[in-house]
Amino acid sequence: MSAHLSEWTLRRLHVGELPGAEALAAQAHVSACQECREVMRGFSEAQARFEAEVPFERFAAGVERKAAPRRHGMWVAVAATVLLVVAVRPLLSSPPSPANRLKGNGAAAELRIGGEGSEQRTVMPGTTEALAPGERVRLGYTPGPHRYVLAVSVDETGAVSPLYPEEGTSLPVEEGAGTHWLPDSLVFTGAGLERVVVLLSEAPLEVEAVRAAARRAFEASGQEVGAMPPLGAGGEETHWLLRKP
């Protein structure tokens, strides 16, 4: 195989993303090498087979359907109202776990999981919790001295989804003592790990700046969402890892 270009190199050449000099050298090789030409022809044939098998209209409709919920990284559960009445009310009367407290200043963040027929549970920060199919996540906080709250999540591919808010800057915290719950419950789509981060801060944070910080942290971890360091975007952070079903 050493006499030929690897299939990966040929594939990159085929889609037109080999850098200039490399592309020229590869083209020169291909024009003189029948076997590599065959591989290139195979790519064209595979694309033609694909287009015959999956027409563009069907492709586009399917992608759009799947992109809609992921555009915001979650969907607000249709049954959120039910969860609010049936499941969340007890959350409001239960104090957050002391382990969730940040730096002893009275601030805290809490992640609670609930689903139909299953008992709710609080996830300790810094731990990994498996989500069962259909289970929803609710985020809460006790502001302490902080005035703003923001939440994002990061999936295994490094895709960052702003959760609260979806754009703009941090939300002002609610007045009053006790735990305040962010609106609606979340259902995370896809599979694998999802890191959820709540940031409580004294000044509002830009969602885009937090998103960029999360991307940097993902890269710094060697693209291992489970090993990400703090985002360092400002404010006090609480992290949880969820394993999606």
Next chain:
Amino acid sequence: MSQPALKVIDGGQKDRRARLRELYETYGGSVYERCRYLLKDSTQAEDAMQEVFARALAHADGFRGEASPLTWLMKITTHHCLNQLRAERAPWRRWFERDAAARPEGDRGEQALETRELVRALLSRVDPETQAAVVHYWVGEMTLEEVAAVLGRSVPTVRKRLERFAALTNEELRVS
């Protein structure tokens, strides 16, 4: 000079549909082939492919800074399909039972087909990260360095994982 890597995704002036068509025409075949190879079922493969392109659309910044959108897509595709197989209840048993006529990826001749069948037969015996490394290396024919970059691991780590897999094949596969 390299071509603009983001031309497909970052087309602020292009409408969404035009970007989708460009993705479809440029990468559709490659992504679909990988899904077919791993999932062996055309319906599941199409569903997985749509999921991959939905992520590409929704997280355009995932492409920014990527020298190779193809690499990004194949990483996500492989990861998604392997996850899907693991998420099924009896994934590997069902995997082997599936469409035996699923087209193997690529077209390098008999030897490559045998390699891919061998990989297919043994994939279930290794951990998830090794599975991904094996698919990128022996099916996608990436170099060790490229696989290491995709997985965010060092070259020696990837080599060790691949050699462990190769040992299962009675030296029919080698890591060079």
